[in-house]
Amino acid sequence: MDSVEKNFERTLVTSALPYANGHIHLGHIAGAYLPADIYVRYLRLRGVKALYVGGSDEHGVPITLTALKEGVTPKEVIDRYHTANTAAFQRLGISYDIYGRTSWPLHVDTTQRFFKALDAGGYIHTEEMELWYSPQLERFLPDRYVKGTCPKCGYTDANGDECERCGAQYAAHELLSPRANIPGDASSPVLRKSRHWFLDLPKFEAPLKAWLDGHPEWRPNVKGIAYGWVNDLRSRCITRDTDWGVPIPVDDPDAENKRIYVWFDAPIGYVTNTRQWAQDKLRDANGWEIWWKDSGTRMIHFIGKDNVPFHAVIFPAMLMGQGDYILADNVVGNEYLNIFNRQTGKSEKGSKSRGNMISVRWAVDNLPVDAIRYYLCAIAPESKDSDFDWDEFMNRYNGELCDVVGNFVHRCLTMTVKNFAGRVPEAGELEAADKEMLDAIPRQMAAIAESLEGFKFRQAVERFIDLGRKANVYFDAAKPWVTRKTDMARTGATLYVCCQVVKALCFAMTPFMPGGAAALAATLNLALPNNGPDGGEDAWAAAVAPLPAGSALNAPQALFPKLDRERIAELAEAHRQGEAF
Ligand SMILES: [Zn+2]
Secondary structure (H helix, E strand, O other): OHHHHOOOOEEEEEEOOOEOOOOOEHHHHHHHHHHHHHHHHHHHHOOOEEEEEEEEEOOOHHHHHHHHHHOOOHHHHHHHHHHHHHHHHHHOOOOOOEEEEOOOHHHHHHHHHHHHHHHHOOOEEEEEEEEEEEOOOOEEOOHHHEEEEOOOOOOOOEEOOEOOOOOOEOOHHHOEEEEEOOOOOOOOOEEEEEEEEEEOHHHHHHHHHHHHHOOOOOOHHHHHHHHHHHOOOOOEEOEEOOOOOOEOOOOOHHHOOOEEOHHHHHHHHHHHHHHHHHHHHHOOOOOOHHHHHOOOEEEEEEEEHHHHHHHHHHHHHHHHOOOOOOOEEEEEEEOOEEEEEOOOOEEEOOOOOOOOOOEHHHHHHHOOHHHHHHHHHHOOOOOOOEEEOHHHHHHHHHHHHHHHHHHHHHHHHHHHHHHOOOEOOOOOOOOHHHHHHHHHHHHHHHHHHHHHHOOOHHHHHHHHHHHHHHHHHHHHHHOHHHHOOOOHHHHHHHHHHHHHHHHHHHHHHOOOOHHHHHHHHHHHOOOOOOOEOOEOOOHHHHOOOOOOOOOEOOOOOOOOOOOOHHHHHHHHHHHHOOOOO
16 A cells, blocks of 8 residues: 555545536546546555545536526526436445535535635736627627637537537637527627636646646646646636626626636535535534645546546646645546447447437446446546447456356355355365465455556456456366365365455455445455545455455355346447437
């Protein structure tokens, strides 16, 4: 546990706050949630003090636009998706300590504190801008409320502030042929002046560079994006003409019909949710501060690539402007999970209009949770995009988790229970091959730990499967099903060694496949630790201590039931028909 405990007393882990404007899908999971959950579960096994904070992002134009189009209030939209996504995360085993909401009253207080501190520090100024306005509705049309032609590439369905096709960002007045994107507005938008509040990012250039320079260990994709931004810092508008969001805490008539913009308040949600957790769980209104202001805290953000500028540039600048907050020790950004289309043989971006996304709620209704977690970790888009492919999903789960690990565990435990009265046999005299297998356990566990601590989750799960492969080779060479006819002492030695591997596999699979781990622990009569943010015993280190001869075992159950080819074909077809969301 060297790299985690060396300089820190506790670890704060965050996952990006998803918009409460749609169902969470597997692309989200592979990027910001599953890696964070695996990491946190590992830290808890190690007894590290770890707090995992997430929640819904409930402000912003997409939410008010959905509400307008459906004829409901924004509150109805966020309540619907916050509830649905909370349940989806729970069913997938994403083990937040708190899953909060940016619509909580406490969040107004936290956000306004951030704003006021930045304002007092001279990091906020106002500017007059020309923005699109609807004469018919008598309101401004921020961001996606107006559509038009992209000034860079000519795309005719571009948003008011950015083009989804070419990625260009521009000032509102640069948009060509603007039209209102709002029900019941037939008028042509006109430009009108509006005064807004700006965050002076260029003032943070030197400290941001120093901070990034201090982290050569970060993933190159994250550093590349972050340096790109830091080398071209501009002031960013942090308010919008809307009534949905946190009020601007200034005494100024121009602020009345405006709110703080969602990208400013969303990351502050991590702080709010930590505060709420401390109030609810610790009954201590100040219990959150040690997690955000003590240099003994190590903060890790897990995000998708699109969120890198906010977590590696803008939010750190906002934290620096507070004066007494810590900065992230790592920003673990992932590339995208795409969808492999077998009919065209091509990889596709997941998109609502294509109808090719797989929601978590649909996935957990139709597939074993451990299978979803295994596959998404095995193909995690860590350094480049990866594809969700149904055939590969079935082949890797069946061929690796079921055939290698599940099968070994089942063979070992069935033979032990049957031939040794349900108890771990005596080791007796160990031969070279036995010792070699026993020696491989701590080595392989250390290798898995090294991968997890380096945020290499694909490699970690590969090394876990490797331990299962080594065990199968050992088991097949020792042939306990043959030796048991002539030499029970030899058979006992083999199965003793195998039981030690099974125990290690149980601990090693806990971060990745918590369901299978719990079932296996019950079979082995092992107690997996239930460490929370206060930390506890290092159970990972204890995983390599022998399971003593004579320990009672229960009848083994199938840990990872195989997926049926026909059933997977049916699900793939439902997905192709757009029914997987
Ligand atoms: Zn464009």
